Amino acid sequence: MTDSAAVAYSVNQSVASLVMHNPPVNALGKAVRVGLIDGIEKALADDAVSYIVITSDIGFFSGGADISEFATGDIEPNLSTKVLHAVEQSTKPVIAVLPGPAFGGGLELALACHYRITHKANKVGLPEVNLGILPGAGGTQRLPRLVPVAQALEMVVSGKPTAVTKLNGVFSVITETPEQLQSATIEFIGQLDPGATIPRTCEIEVDSSSFDSAIFDQFAAGIAKQARGFFAPFNCIKAVQAATELPFEQGLTREGELFMECMNTPQARAQQHFFFAERAAGHVTDYDKQTPVREISKVAVIGAGTMGGGIAMNFANAGIPVTMLEMKQEALEKGLSVIRGNYERTAKKGKLTQEAVEQRMSLLTGTTDYEDLADVDLVIEAVFEKMDVKKAVFSRLDEVCKQGAILATNTSTLDVNEIASATSRPQDVIGLHFFSPANVMKLLEVVKAAETAPDVIKTCMQMAKKIRKVAVLVGVCFGFVGNRMIETYGREANRLMLEGATPQQVDKVIYDFGLPMGPFTMGDMAGLDIGYFVRQSRKAFIEHDPSYCVVADKLVEDGRVGLKVGKGAYLYEAGNRAPIPDESVMAIAKQEAERLGIQQREISEQEIVERCIYPLINEGALILEEGIAAKASDIDVIYVYGYGFPVYRGGPMKYADEIGLATVLDAMQKYHDELGDYGKAWFKPAPLLKQLVEQGKSFN
Numbered sequence: 001m002t003d004s005a006a007v008a009y010s011v012n013q014s015v016a017s018l019v020m021h022n023p024p025v026n027a028l029g030k031a032v033r034v035g036l037i038d039g040i041e042k043a044l045a046d047d048a049v050s051y052i053v054i055t056s057d058i059g060f061f062s063g064g065a066d067i068s069e070f071a072t073g074d075i076e077p078n079l080s081t082k083v084l085h086a087v088e089q090s091t092k093p094v095i096a097v098l099p100g101p102a103f104g105g106g107l108e109l110a111l112a113c114h115y116r117i118t119h120k121a122n123k124v125g126l127p128e129v130n131l132g133i134l135p136g137a138g139g140t141q142r143l144p145r146l147v148p149v150a151q152a153l154e155m156v157v158s159g160k161p162t163a164v165t166k167l168n169g170v171f172s173v174i175t176e177t178p179e180q181l182q183s184a185t186i187e188f189i190g191q192l193d194p195g196a197t198i199p200r201t202c203e204i205e206v207d208s209s210s211f212d213s214a215i216f217d218q219f220a221a222g223i224a225k226q227a228r229g230f231f232a233p234f235n236c237i238k239a240v241q242a243a244t245e246l247p248f249e250q251g252l253t254r255e256g257e258l259f260m261e262c263m264n265t266p267q268a269r270a271q272q273h274f275f276f277a278e279r280a281a282g283h284v285t286d287y288d289k290q291t292p293v294r295e296i297s298k299v300a301v302i303g304a305g306t307m308g309g310g311i312a313m314n315f316a317n318a319g320i321p322v323t324m325l326e327m328k329q330e331a332l333e334k335g336l337s338v339i340r341g342n343y344e345r346t347a348k349k350g351k352l353t354q355e356a357v358e359q360r361m362s363l364l365t366g367t368t369d370y371e372d373l374a375d376v377d378l379v380i381e382a383v384f385e386k387m388d389v390k391k392a393v394f395s396r397l398d399e400v401c402k403q404g405a406i407l408a409t410n411t412s413t414l415d416v417n418e419i420a421s422a423t424s425r426p427q428d429v430i431g432l433h434f435f436s437p438a439n440v441m442k443l444l445e446v447v448k449a450a451e452t453a454p455d456v457i458k459t460c461m462q463m464a465k466k467i468r469k470v471a472v473l474v475g476v477c478f479g480f481v482g483n484r485m486i487e488t489y490g491r492e493a494n495r496l497m498l499e500g501a502t503p504q505q506v507d508k509v510i511y512d513f514g515l516p517m518g519p520f521t522m523g524d525m526a527g528l529d530i531g532y533f534v535r536q537s538r539k540a541f542i543e544h545d546p547s548y549c550v551v552a553d554k555l556v557e558d559g560r561v562g563l564k565v566g567k568g569a570y571l572y573e574a575g576n577r578a579p580i581p582d583e584s585v586m587a588i589a590k591q592e593a594e595r596l597g598i599q600q601r602e603i604s605e606q607e608i609v610e611r612c613i614y615p616l617i618n619e620g621a622l623i624l625e626e627g628i629a630a631k632a633s634d635i636d637v638i639y640v641y642g643y644g645f646p647v648y649r650g651g652p653m654k655y656a657d658e659i660g661l662a663t664v665l666d667a668m669q670k671y672h673d674e675l676g677d678y679g680k681a682w683f684k685p686a687p688l689l690k691q692l693v694e695q696g697k698s699f700n
């Protein structure tokens with residue numbers, strides 16, 4: 001009785017079942033939409049049918065629209081005006097039975113049905129805001145008719161999934177288990193009064209007693225900080241507001257207008273790009289389906305400092321036991337107590353039970369003896385950033401670790417090939433570059449060295465998911481992808497200070513561009529000494545440029561290493577992280593500029609963006625050319641998850657595509673020509689950038 005492969009139609013007694021089957025998530029692509037309309041029409045035409053059930057035979061009810069169809073523009077039959085209209089206006093009761101999650105258009109479909117049945121562990125949500133848009137198939141109009149307006153706002157604007165048990169008024173029946181759904185549905189239908197009016201969501205009045213008209217402005221004010229720079233969340237609020245002010249049909253029209261406003265923004269393009277970029281990061285050509293995966297059930301971390309502690313927490317959180325090795329017992333105890341402190345703070349905020357704290361701590365053991373690492377499957381080294389120290393550690397690991405163990409380094413800048421050369425098994429050595437704080441930041445750069453085996457790469461890419469990281473595979477070079485590119489940004493920020501911009505001016509422009517903070521605030525937070533030591537180790541790279549970060553060098557040499565000592569590029573009051581501008585820093589910049597013969601001048605906001613962001617993009621182009629990153633979208637993922645680049649700009653490479661590569665190239669060329677030796681040294685356009693401009697192409 002199957003009509004469409006995507007929606008199976010069958011009739012049993014008086015019930016027609018429309019069973020969606022479009023793995024993996026029942027995306028509402030064309031075939032499913034056509035199948036639903038056909039099914040409704042058939043059921044209405046069949047006198048033997050009194051009730052219609054829409055359900056699914058896979059783990060999802062529906063994950064929502066098929067967003068790959070956005071690009072084709074082929075939206076017929078329209079989900080909202082055709083499919084959901086047909087469902088809601090059906091003259092026979094339609095019951096949605098949700099065996100699994102309903103997201104986006106999937107939930108909108110369920111809301112257009114007359115009754116909904118699910119089980120108590122299920123979740124539903126409207127995540128469209130994460131794609132820079134809003135639910136455009138009536139979700140913003142129907143949801144506030146079923147739940148309090150405040151809850152509808154929260155769901156639509158946050159995009160987060162909600163437990164079905166928290167949605168009073170949406171479900172007619174919530175069973176204990178998914179297995180009970182079928183019998184519960186039969187029982188529910190059996191109890192329906194055949195003569196009763198069909199409850200259509202569109203005909204329900206929004207409960208005006210559930211909210212105050214000020215709620216919309218208050219809600220907008222409440223999200224102002226976290227949604228800074230984003231367009232869609234504010235249109236989401238307007239759409240829900242429309243549901244409370246307009247009759248259903250007009251509200252639907254308004255929702256459509258607000259949806260199109262979002263859809264036409266560069267932000268929607270950027271966020272949709274990013275959605276695919278994140279998934280594409282996992283598609284790697286270094287291995288295939290046949291490549292085996294090594295088992296990781298026991299981990300060791302060398303060094304219980306800032307990074308080692310955070311790295312260990314990731315594994316403990318995932319239930320994987322970790323042995324931490326330090327040289328001295330005191331360092332070990334300190335490291336473990338920092339970890340406990342972190343967990344206790346989370347517990348205090350109510351986000352972790354005390355029992356869970358103890359359970360995670362029980363997975364962490366300490367040692368000072370390498371022999372205790374004999375049976376671990378993966379070791380991650382996070383000791384001081386010194387080649388000789390790292391090599392000594394790897395040589396020792398080579399002696400004690402079992403064959404097949406993966407030996408990883410968390411180095412930020414050092415050559416992983418050289419580290420691997422300290423072992424007799426370079427095929428098992430890889431870089432796992434976590435970002436600080438390692439237990440929080442989602443990014444993991446997986447660094448493949450010259451001899452890293454494909455199964456080691458595959459194991460690490462898969463392991464990243466288990467510890468809830470987004471892994472991006474990169475190659476070996478100084479700083480890999482993220483830190484190599486950030487060098488250009490820090491360099492330009494510093495040079496702009498010599499040319500007359502203040503730290504606060506640069507920071508404000510970058511903050512307004514959408515990063516969480518500007519380069520000077522970031523430098524002070526990280527500690528200016530970190531960059532200083534890196535520069536000390538890279539003399540050959542910078543010696544041709546006497547202006548290179550000279551003010552930062554002076555600050556460090558004066559002991560002004562940043563927030564931790566209360567002074568860096570800014571001043572800080574005790575216990576306060578708010579940066580206070582300091583005239584004396586500009587005085588140093590002025591003095592240095594005079595010494596170097598650099599004319600100080602007014603610097604425009606546009607120049608600050610161009611000088612800080614375009615060289616970063618240019619470096620990204622070089623990285624692509626060299627094959628250090630496999631695709632531009634990988635760089636975007638690294639920048640959004642590792643450096644807080646605004647997702648509504650899609651990452652630096654997508655941003656370049658959006659403003660046009662010719663714009664970037666022209667500006668690079670302009671600064672190359674106008675900034676003397678400095679411009680000639682640092683503003684050479686990447687060949688790939690030139691080539692793409694000539695061919696009229698983009699990065700992505």
Ligand code: NAD
Nearest residue numbers: 303304305306307308326327331382383384385411412436
């Ligand atoms: P840290 O100084 O906080 O910690 C290093 C720890 O290693 C110390 O506890 C030290 O006692 C221990 N240690 C040193 N030599 C050792 C040895 N031979 N055997 C065992 N333990 C030893 O440093 P960190 O910030 O955690 O950095 C560690 C590594 O992570 C470095 O390679 C660094 O470049 C890299 N990294 C740091 C960051 C960051 O933001 N801090 C980010 C990414 C990567």
